Amino acid sequence: MGILDGKRILVAGVTMDSSIGFATAKVAQEQGATVLISNFGRALGITKRIAKRLPVEPPVIELDVTDEEHLARLPELVGEHVDGLDGVVHSIAFGNPETLLGGKFLEGPWPDVAQAVQVSAYSLKSLTTxxxxxxxxxxxxxxxxxxxxxxWPAYDWMGVAKAALESTSRYLARDLGPEGIRVNLVSAGPLKTLAAKAIPGFEELDSMWATRSPLGWDNTDQGPTAKAVCALLSDFFPATTGEIVHVDGGFHAMGA
Incomplete structure (x- = not known):
């Protein structure tokens, strides 16, 4: 038996098998969940291929969280495979690395900033609703x-987008709590994912964890992060919402 036995989970934003979303889908299946995954555009074909590498090949749904038509049809598409959802994973973010990251904070143009906030933060509300x-x-x-x-060094406007995401999660927790819907975030340390490779100067960010994390940190292992996500999806946190759980080897608690 697993902690997600009988649960129906949508993992939104699975691209590569090195992603947190993929690792979460894998652990969720191992813990007994029925999993659906999503992506869109040119990445959708990649997602369909890597879906075959999961323990059970899941349905792949086309979903662009910035497209109102995609969001409106989502319940119908999910309903073709399961009769409801018990959990949703938002593993989605984007910021143009050429204009918003790597020391370009003062020059970041508003259209690109707006896109980063919509994709990385507002989409949590869009997907949840x-x-x-x-x-x-x-x-x-x-x-x-x-x-x-x-x-953080190099993170620039994505840091602002993540701040918006964290605030969004708290307001969702407030408004959806009466319906029994919990909303939480997992704050992971730096991992060598596709998204991380797009950050100019990621190595500088990554190097801090080697010496300051009390538990150590393996930036190639998405397992601890995926397990934390699955724990929050389970019934083992029935009274926890609006929370940010750190999975970073303890780095966040160290002053130096």
Missing amino acids: ACRPLMGQGGSVVGMTFDATVA
Whole structure:
């Protein structure tokens, strides 16, 4: 038996098998969940191929969280495979690395900043409300952040977008709590994912964890992060919402 036995989970934003979304889908299946995954555009073909590498090949749904038509049809598409959802994973973020990252904070143009905030933060609200009709008995929404309480080298406007994401999660927790829907985030340390490779100067960010994490940090292992997401999806956190769970080897708690 697993902690997600009988749960129906949508993992939104699965691209490569090195992603947190993929690792979460894998652990969720191993813990007994029925999993659906999503992506869109040119990446959709990649997602369909890597879906075959999961323990059970899941349905792949086309979903662009910035497209109102995609969001409106989501309940129908999900309904073709399961009769509701118990959990939703938001593993989605984007910021133009050429204009918003790598020391370009002062030059970042508003259109690109607006896109980063919409894709990385507002989409948590969009995805959650689109899935809301499917979560009639309550459930759990879990998103991914990177500690937005401080300014990081190279992260620039994505740090601002993550701050918006963290605030969004708290307001969702407030408004959806009466319906039994919990909303939490997992703040992971730096991992060598496709998204991380797009950050100019990621190595500088990554190098800090080697010496300051009390538990150590393996930037190639998405397992601890995926397990934390699945724990929050389970019934083991029935009274936890609006929370940010750190999975970073303890880095966040160290002053130096």
